Amino acid sequence: MMLRGLNLAIIQTAALLVPAAERAEWLAEWRAELWYVNRRATAFCLGSISDAFWMNRNAPDPRAARRFALESPVKCVTFLAALTALSFLLAFGPLGDNLAPPPRDAESQSVALAAAARDSNPPSPADLESSLPNRMAHPSTAGAPKTETPPDGDQDFPLACFSVGLVSLAVLSSVTPLRLGEYPVNRYAPTAPLRLLRWVFLAVKMALVVSMALCSAIAVAPMVPPLAGWVMFLGLFFGFRWALMDQRERCPVCLRLLSNPIRIGDPSQSFLGWYGTELVCSHGHGFLYVPGTSTSWYETQRWQYLDPTW
Amino acid sequence: MAIETKLSHTAAIILQALQAGYVYGFSVMETTGLPSGTVYPALRRLERDGLIRSSWESQAVADAGQRPPRKYYRITRAGQATLAASQKRYPLLNRLFPVPAQEKA
Numbered sequence: 001m002m003l004r005g006l007n008l009a010i011i012q013t014a015a016l017l018v019p020a021a022e023r024a025e026w027l028a029e030w031r032a033e034l035w036y037v038n039r040r041a042t043a044f045c046l047g048s049i050s051d052a053f054w055m056n057r058n059a060p061d062p063r064a065a066r067r068f069a070l071e072s073p074v075k076c077v078t079f080l081a082a083l084t085a086l087s088f089l090l091a092f093g094p095l096g097d098n099l100a101p102p103p104r105d106a107e108s109q110s111v112a113l114a115a116a117a118r119d120s121n122p123p124s125p126a127d128l129e130s131s132l133p134n135r136m137a138h139p140s141t142a143g144a145p146k147t148e149t150p151p152d153g154d155q156d157f158p159l160a161c162f163s164v165g166l167v168s169l170a171v172l173s174s175v176t177p178l179r180l181g182e183y184p185v186n187r188y189a190p191t192a193p194l195r196l197l198r199w200v201f202l203a204v205k206m207a208l209v210v211s212m213a214l215c216s217a218i219a220v221a222p223m224v225p226p227l228a229g230w231v232m233f234l235g236l237f238f239g240f241r242w243a244l245m246d247q248r249e250r251c252p253v254c255l256r257l258l259s260n261p262i263r264i265g266d267p268s269q270s271f272l273g274w275y276g277t278e279l280v281c282s283h284g285h286g287f288l289y290v291p292g293t294s295t296s297w298y299e300t301q302r303w304q305y306l307d308p309t310w
Numbered sequence: 311m312a313i314e315t316k317l318s319h320t321a322a323i324i325l326q327a328l329q330a331g332y333v334y335g336f337s338v339m340e341t342t343g344l345p346s347g348t349v350y351p352a353l354r355r356l357e358r359d360g361l362i363r364s365s366w367e368s369q370a371v372a373d374a375g376q377r378p379p380r381k382y383y384r385i386t387r388a389g390q391a392t393l394a395a396s397q398k399r400y401p402l403l404n405r406l407f408p409v410p411a412q413e414k415a
Contacts, residue, residue, distance in 0.1 A: 029381045030350075031378065032378035032379060033334070033335050033336045033346075035378050036336045036377075037336065043346075044339075045346075046346075046347065047346025047347030047348075047350065048346070048347075049347070050346075050347030050348070050351055051346070051351050051354070054350075054351035054354060055354065058354070058355075058358065260316075260318060260321070260355055262318055262321065262351065262352055262355075263347055263348050263351065264320060264348060265345075266345055280316050281316070282316060283316075
């Protein structure tokens with residue numbers, strides 16, 4: 001009786017993940033199905049968590065619409081380019097001029113920039129703001145005489161950005177693997193120029209992420225100066241992370257997002273069999289197998305090309 | 311032109327089980343040997359893609375059988391076409407499951 005209570009509690013808890021509109025029917029089905037289970041009832045009920053996650057991810061909500069919008073590589077790049085253009089307008093355009101507060105007096109600004117120029121330590125995200133060029137840090141002072149800006153500030157700016165980029169990459173590599181997976185070159189693999197397209201797509205995404213982070217930092221600098229460096233650092237960190245994750249979930253042939261993820265296997269049986277997630281290209285170019293845990297014999301995700309009859 | 315849905319191996323096996331007459335979640339699980347965490351999300355995906363449709367049996371039938379009502383899944387025309395394409399690709403799929411006993415159907 002106690003075990004039955006535990007099993008029902010698992011299903012009830014998992015139901016919290018299910019969208020409210022579908023929760024009652026979802027619960028009714030799982031309770032009804034549990035009635036037939038004679039053995040390993042708890043393992044059966046634990047499966048309800050995967051099911052609830054599926055319901056949560058596939059609920060017809062705006063997130064799903066956004067994912068659909070980014071399915072095509074062209075739409076993905078267009079969306080990123082639009083965001084970059086918006087951040088550029090915020091940094092250099094009329095939008096930025098409207099948002100920016102009145103400029104600080106030239107004396108205090110010069111002191112801050114001079115202090116940054118004197119500092120011989122490697123710049124941190126927090127130091128970036130102090131090394132922003134005068135015109136970029138304060139768009140509304142674009143017309144100010146150039147003599148107000150110490151020249152060292154302009155020289156330090158690219159170095160500071162480069163350093164922040166390196167720091168974000170270093171932090172990223174410590175929290176997530178940078179490998180994209182194994183894509184074997186066999187007779188079903190596309191030609192070399194098509195394979196190169198995948199890397200071009202990744203490079204374009206990275207370039208747009210860098211531009212967006214840079215423009216966002218420049219836009220934030222006049223409003224909240226200490227945050228500028230952190231905005232760039234976090235923008236690069238999460239932008240690179242997203243770009244890698246997005247790249248891993250795309251078909252290497254048509255560059256569309258893969259669909260229909262299905263869990264295979266059971267973690268408790270990993271000694272005898274593989275377990276993880278299988279995704280398929282909706283255009284039939286192949287399957288992607290993502291291991292549940294990284295092992296010495298299945299370290300990263302693997303792509304399997306399908307023959308052209310698919 | 312509508313793109314034909316591509317089935318993964320697991321989804322094809324589940325669709326074949328439904329075609330063979332195992333028409334509710336637990337019976338599909340028992341027949342295929344797949345865990346519940348695979349079967350139920352796969353059923354939802356197949357239903358979302360229009361390859362199967364679900365319906366609850368009436369309370370009266372369930373009461374007569376002294377059990378809770380079942381949620382039955384049936385293959386649609388699109389599902390049969392997709393399964394036929396999968397069967398051409400995997401000829402052994404047809405012989406994978408025994409025909410269920412009358413009471414299971």
